[in-house]
Amino acid sequence: MRFCVVGAGFSGAIIARHLSEKGYRVLLIDERSHLAGNCHTERDAKTGIMLHRYGPHIFHTSNLRAWKYVNRFGDFEPYVNRVKAVSGGRVYTLPINLLTINQFFGKTFSPREAYDFIRTKADQKIFDPDNFEDQALSMIGPELYHAFFYGYTRKQWGMDPRELPASILKRLPLRFNYDDNYFSHTYQGMPKDGYTSIIERILEIPNVEIRIGTRFEDVEEKFIHVFYTGPLDRYFGFKFGRLGYRTLDFERIEGEGDYQGAAVINYCDEQIPYTRISEHKHFAPWEADQFSKTVCFREYSRLCGEEDIPYYPIRLAKETELLECYVAHARNVRGVSFLGRLGTYRYLDMDVTIAEALSACDRIDEIFSAGGTLPAFFIK
Numbered sequence: 001m002r003f004c005v006v007g008a009g010f011s012g013a014i015i016a017r018h019l020s021e022k023g024y025r026v027l028l029i030d031e032r033s034h035l036a037g038n039c040h041t042e043r044d045a046k047t048g049i050m051l052h053r054y055g056p057h058i059f060h061t062s063n064l065r066a067w068k069y070v071n072r073f074g075d076f077e078p079y080v081n082r083v084k085a086v087s088g089g090r091v092y093t094l095p096i097n098l099l100t101i102n103q104f105f106g107k108t109f110s111p112r113e114a115y116d117f118i119r120t121k122a123d124q125k126i127f128d129p130d131n132f133e134d135q136a137l138s139m140i141g142p143e144l145y146h147a148f149f150y151g152y153t154r155k156q157w158g159m160d161p162r163e164l165p166a167s168i169l170k171r172l173p174l175r176f177n178y179d180d181n182y183f184s185h186t187y188q189g190m191p192k193d194g195y196t197s198i199i200e201r202i203l204e205i206p207n208v209e210i211r212i213g214t215r216f217e218d219v220e221e222k223f224i225h226v227f228y229t230g231p232l233d234r235y236f237g238f239k240f241g242r243l244g245y246r247t248l249d250f251e252r253i254e255g256e257g258d259y260q261g262a263a264v265i266n267y268c269d270e271q272i273p274y275t276r277i278s279e280h281k282h283f284a285p286w287e288a289d290q291f292s293k294t295v296c297f298r299e300y301s302r303l304c305g306e307e308d309i310p311y312y313p314i315r316l317a318k319e320t321e322l323l324e325c326y327v328a329h330a331r332n333v334r335g336v337s338f339l340g341r342l343g344t345y346r347y348l349d350m351d352v353t354i355a356e357a358l359s360a361c362d363r364i365d366e367i368f369s370a371g372g373t374l375p376a377f378f379i380k
Ligand SMILES: Cc1cc2nc3c(=O)[nH]c(=O)nc-3n(C[C@H](O)[C@H](O)[C@H](O)COP(=O)(O)OP(=O)(O)OC[C@H]3O[C@@H](n4cnc5c(N)ncnc54)[C@H](O)[C@@H]3O)c2cc1C
Pocket: 006, 007, 008, 009, 010, 011, 012, 029, 030, 031, 032, 036, 037, 038, 039, 054, 055, 056, 057, 058, 059, 060, 214, 215, 216, 217, 229, 230, 231, 234, 248, 311, 312, 339, 340, 341, 342, 348, 349, 350, 351, 353
């Protein structure tokens, strides 16, 4: 008998490689026609530009183990994510920094002046914000909130920001200097040959049969154990109901030269139906000049239907309650472990996904050497 790994994204590929290195036989399956899951990149057939098929993916981390791991399987080019935002017919820079504040309010503030000014805008009466809107108002005040977050958030989540938890905004930086690097992690970059090449190289190993275009539901073989990185609710046939997700629609735009002069521009106004436009040749600035044509994608967010690709878990009270039912049920089922963004119903960046998969490998080794049973989840 062999092991089965369901899903050939980062989570599944790392587990499959580890099992192979330990001398086990593995069947790795994915229902898609390609490897790399949601991080999949491919050359556009018409232009040759490297496309991120499921939306822009930028690698950023302070986790040295995850960074070293990906660098074993591909070369990374330096890449800093500098996002622009259109609001009220004008272009600004994100995350909100000194330039955004000075441009928006028509000022020439120093860092200290900007800090004091934003303090006068911030709603001092809100002590313990329990929703997204109150959190924003207590941090940046009404003008910046309405310009950059209100409409964008309504489009992205399809609901009023007062219905969303404050925790979403806690993660967004507010800077009183001119640093417009979207992330503040130590290591940032873009793989020279794309993410799919990294996953292919992770999987250049013996003892692993890779079957793409195959649904787990259609495999009849019996396995020692299944590592499942697909949706948790789907594994159980949605028996308690469906965990809610947002999905994305991408509308392709083709053109000559440079369409927007930046990789990502957010559209913050509610009346513009899309959330952002990404121009993919700017994700590979080292080769962008080679292409006379360009390809961009307008991104639209909506509630995920049964046939759609689940992107962002909603995780409000209703979903959390349902998740608890599935988690409790999964803990009583033998022979399967759930991992990754879909298996644990969380939004995970790639570095977190990789770090969690590597810790799962450590745990697998400990359990195998102690003769124990593999758990339903490797996270708490
Ligand atoms: C729009 C968007 C943008 C993102 N941008 C970034 C970014 O800039 N930086 C960053 O670090 N992270 C980003 N991420 C997060 C990144 O996509 C995830 O960290 C990563 O994809 C998680 O890998 P995974 O292996 O857990 O899941 P996935 O990559 O989703 O892999 C799961 C695989 O399982 C397969 N599968 C599921 N069910 C079955 C089944 N029953 N049978 C067979 N196959 C099945 C699926 O086809 C899929 O290929 C972004 C995510 C989204 C949604």
